[in-house]
Amino acid sequence: MQVAIDGPASAGKSTVAKIIAKKLSFLYIDTGAMYRACTVIARNHGLDYGDESGILKAIGQDGIELKSENGEQKVYSAGKDISVEIRTPEISANVSQVSALPKVREKMTTLQRQMAGKTDVIMDGRDIGTTVLPDAEVKIFLVASARSRAERRLLDLKQRGIKSDQTVDQIEKDIAARDYKDSHRKVSPLKKADDAIEVDTTSMTIDQVVDRILSEIKKSKKIEENSTK
Numbered sequence: 001m002q003v004a005i006d007g008p009a010s011a012g013k014s015t016v017a018k019i020i021a022k023k024l025s026f027l028y029i030d031t032g033a034m035y036r037a038c039t040v041i042a043r044n045h046g047l048d049y050g051d052e053s054g055i056l057k058a059i060g061q062d063g064i065e066l067k068s069e070n071g072e073q074k075v076y077s078a079g080k081d082i083s084v085e086i087r088t089p090e091i092s093a094n095v096s097q098v099s100a101l102p103k104v105r106e107k108m109t110t111l112q113r114q115m116a117g118k119t120d121v122i123m124d125g126r127d128i129g130t131t132v133l134p135d136a137e138v139k140i141f142l143v144a145s146a147r148s149r150a151e152r153r154l155l156d157l158k159q160r161g162i163k164s165d166q167t168v169d170q171i172e173k174d175i176a177a178r179d180y181k182d183s184h185r186k187v188s189p190l191k192k193a194d195d196a197i198e199v200d201t202t203s204m205t206i207d208q209v210v211d212r213i214l215s216e217i218k219k220s221k222k223i224e225e226n227s228t229k
């Protein structure tokens, strides 16, 4: 089974996807972490964030690997754990430029499909339901107000131990700018798939969102079972 979770920054995608993956023993794939890793690689090689061929070559050299260690998702590149580095405000501010590069997207999409081909999977990102896994049995589009997403992001940075002197207003502005870029790029923009279910998480707890998605997965499984009877 394939479950696709898309939506804007800090809508709660990765938090709920991780919980559901654990409950159902599905593989969880954080595609945002992959684009963040591309951005770290570009920075480490001293490349301009618009240098498509240079970035592509650097990704080929360093590689990107997602690993699960003690139930935690880790991102490795060039043999180094970059899981904390990919979340810094500097990388957040530049990831949308890198993720808009068509050839970088092509490479990541191929990798994502390869990973998803082997097992039951829950994948989160921006273009999973529309481009990466268009045949996913369950597609969810998570949204929430920009203010609540900024408040969540601030708390999240603190909890991850990432130092930031940004105020909630600045974070809200950054998030809005990133959402704009992600929604307006030419290739695979952030967009609700026609057959995705939209869930507004503004006043929902994490458990409520998880339950909502689990009920959609159950529904879809029942439909599948009935159709094979």
Ligand code: CDP
Pocket (backbone or CB within 6 Å): 008, 009, 010, 011, 031, 032, 033, 035, 036, 095, 096, 097, 099, 100, 124, 125, 126, 127, 128, 178, 182
């Ligand atoms: O965690 P947050 O919602 O801030 O973002 P993320 O999921 O880590 O994604 C970081 C960035 O990667 C997004 O702002 C997009 O520019 C890009 N991205 C993308 O283009 N396509 C995806 N499938 C996932 C992320």
Ligand code: CDP
Pocket (backbone or CB within 6 Å): 007, 008, 009, 010, 011, 012, 013, 014, 015, 016, 152, 153, 155, 156, 201, 204, 205, 206, 209
């Ligand atoms: O993956 P995405 O950027 O969509 O969001 P996230 O990293 O899963 O969620 C950002 C923060 O919001 C996390 O600290 C979550 O614990 C929190 N959150 C929440 O407070 N209420 C929800 N319903 C969902 C997430």
